[in-house]
Each structure stands twice: as C-alpha cells, then as structure tokens.
Amino acid sequence: MFLVIKNATIGYRKPLIKEVNTSLDLGEICLLIGNNGVGKTTLIKSILNQNRLLQGEIFINGQNIKISTHQQIAENTTVVFSKSAIPQNYTLRDLISFGKYIHYPYYFELNRADKQEVEEIIKSLNLSSYADFPLHELSDGNLQKAFIGRALAQNSPFIILDEPTTHLDEENKIIILKLLRNLAKAKNKLILFSSHDWRLAKEFANKIWLLHDQKIEAGIAEEILLKHDELLNPGLFDFTESFIPPKIAAPDLHKEMLYSFLQKNFPKNLSELEFTFQNSIWVISSDDLQINCASFTEIGQFLSKRY
Numbered sequence: 001m002f003l004v005i006k007n008a009t010i011g012y013r014k015p016l017i018k019e020v021n022t023s024l025d026l027g028e029i030c031l032l033i034g035n036n037g038v039g040k041t042t043l044i045k046s047i048l049n050q051n052r053l054l055q056g057e058i059f060i061n062g063q064n065i066k067i068s069t070h071q072q073i074a075e076n077t078t079v080v081f082s083k084s085a086i087p088q089n090y091t092l093r094d095l096i097s098f099g100k101y102i103h104y105p106y107y108f109e110l111n112r113a114d115k116q117e118v119e120e121i122i123k124s125l126n127l128s129s130y131a132d133f134p135l136h137e138l139s140d141g142n143l144q145k146a147f148i149g150r151a152l153a154q155n156s157p158f159i160i161l162d163e164p165t166t167h168l169d170e171e172n173k174i175i176i177l178k179l180l181r182n183l184a185k186a187k188n189k190l191i192l193f194s195s196h197d198w199r200l201a202k203e204f205a206n207k208i209w210l211l212h213d214q215k216i217e218a219g220i221a222e223e224i225l226l227k228h229d230e231l232l233n234p235g236l237f238d239f240t241e242s243f244i245p246p247k248i249a250a251p252d253l254h255k256e257m258l259y260s261f262l263q264k265n266f267p268k269n270l271s272e273l274e275f276t277f278q279n280s281i282w283v284i285s286s287d288d289l290q291i292n293c294a295s296f297t298e299i300g301q302f303l304s305k306r307y
C-alpha cells in the first residue's frame with residue numbers, strides 16, 4: 001500500500017480525528033468528505049508532515065513521514081491547496097514549469113522534454129490562450145487550474161487536492177475530474193481529494209473517506225454511500241419543516257427535481273401521495289385517485305386544487 005495510516009490521532013492541541021487506521025494504493029481515487037471544520041485540511045497537512053500527529057504513524061511509499069526530508073516527501077507527494085499564495089511577476093506557463101523544478105536546482109534550464117510536457121499540460125487544461133498571462137490577471141478558476149497544472153508537472157505518484165473544484169464551472173469541473181481519473185487509471189497515480197461537491201465527485205472516486213464523529217469511515221465509494229443514504233437523499237437539503245414528502249419512484253435526477261419543486265411550492269404533508277415517473281409522465285396516485293401529469297406546471301395545478 002502506498003499510503004498507510006496507523007493508529008493516528010490528528011488535530012492541534014485537541015484531537016480532531018482519532019484512531020485512524022486506513023490505507024490507499026496507487027491507481028486509486030479517494031474522495032475525502034465531511035462537514036466544515038471536521039479536519040479535512042488538517043488531515044492533509046498531517047499526511048504532508050506539515051502538522052504533527054498527536055499519536056500514531058503515517059507511511060508514504062514505505063517511508064515514515066516523521067523522518068522523511070521535505071525533498072523525499074515532495075518526490076512522492078504533490079499537494080494543491082484551495083487557497084495558494086500567488087507568486088508575483090510570473091506567468092501561467094512559469095507557474096506550471098515550477099512543478100518541474102523540484103527535480104532540479106532552481107538555476108537549471110528545463111530540457112526540451114520537460115518544456116514539451118509543460119505545453120501538453122497547458123493544453124490538457126484548456127489554458128493555451130492564457131499561457132503568457134501574468135498570474136494576477138487570471139480568473140479564480142483558471143488560477144486554480146494553473147496550480148493543478150503545476151502539480152501535474154511535478155509528476156509525483158501521489159497527488160492530494162484540497163477542494164480542487166472550488167471556483168470551477170461545471171465544464172471545468174468535469175475537465176479536472178476526468179484528468180484526475182485518467183492520471184489514476186492510465187498513469188497509476190494515487191489521488192486523494194477533498195470536496196463538498198460530492199455528487200459530482202462520487203462519479204469519479206472509487207474510495208471514500210467520510211469524516212464524522214471524530215472518525216474516518218473508509219471504504220469503496222458505493223458501499224459508503226449505501227450505508228449513508230443521508231448523503232444521497234435529497235432530504236439532506238430540507239429547509240421546510242412542515243414538508244413531509246410523498247413516495248417518489250423516478251430516476252435520481254427527476255426524483256430530486258420533483259422533491260425540490262414540491263418542497264418549495266407545497267410545504268405540506270404530502271405523504272398520502274405517490275408519484276411515479278413512467279414514459280415521461282408523472283402518475284400521481286393515492287387511495288382515492290390516480291391522475292397523469294405531463295409537466296410540473298400540471299402537477300402544480302393539481303396540488304393547488306387539492307390542498
């Protein structure tokens with residue numbers, strides 16, 4: 001196993017996450033999820049030995065991080081934090097090239113193969129038209145992609161990303177997540193990334209580390225999601241206490257949209273009703289009726305009359 005965490009307690013003066021025993025291997029993509037403040041960033045810093053463990057040990061590629069040098073950690077591991085300081089007076093191409101310099105002294109001139117790889121990374125991130133832009137003139141999203149590009153240039157086997165999809169629109173989220181997936185599958189890298197955007201992220205992660213109650217629950221993504229249906233259940237977003245949902249039998253997206261529509265417009269007890277999505281029609285049934293509605297407008301008209 002490439003990353004092994006043994007009996008670790010993580011935190012500052014007080015523990016945030018206790019007795020962590022888990023591991024990940026090359027080729028895996030692991031999504032780190034948990035509410036604000038549970039300790040995701042602290043865990044990442046602990047893996048990088050930027051924050052001391054309160055107890056236990058972490059091994060990267062067989063080396064105990066406590067006795068590894070910065071150079072050893074950097075050769076094995078690259079990190080992209082969601083907020084990184086912007087180096088002054090450099091272009092996007094310079095920033096991505098910096099990823100290559102952990103392998104050379106700073107005065108070294110990059111060779112042709114390195115320069116070509118930098119250009120390929122810029123292209124794969126759809127950043128070609130910004131390559132010569134000064135960093136401070138980039139949008140937040142492009143700057144974030146540039147930091148990811150620097151991590152790709154570093155070419156280490158283990159890449160950690162703290163909320164890599166913050167600031168990105170849907171199209172760019174997909175570009176980044178596909179790229180990460182490709183790195184894991186085609187180049188056998190280990191990717192650990194934290195995200196609140198778990199709906200999208202779950203499609204790309206094969207493992208999940210769920211942080212809750214000061215523990216890490218680790219496992220195959222689908223297994224963790226099955227055990228925690230509060231993560232998948234749209235009820236997660238309940239904000240109307242008087243709303244009791246009907247039974248809904250429909251594909252996930254339709255189910256979620258109907259739930260959202262009903263909660264906003266009919267915050268009542270709808271538990272007597274059952275909605276089934278069949279052949280693009282919503283069939284609404286209860287003990288005393290069955291009607292078909294072709295749209296949310298029609299559903300709205302029916303419910304306004306009934307309640």
Ligand SMILES: Nc1ncnc2c1ncn2[C@@H]1O[C@H](COP(=O)(O)OP(=O)(O)OP(=O)(O)O)[C@@H](O)[C@H]1O
Nearest residue numbers: 012013016034035036037038039040041042043194
């Ligand atoms: N240097 C520090 N010293 C002491 N406590 C800290 C320090 N840095 C963070 N904390 C505290 O540790 C807790 C966990 O913070 P952390 O940033 O790891 O959470 P997180 O899960 O990444 O949160 P978010 O999702 O909001 O980014 C928070 O209560 C935070 O205030």
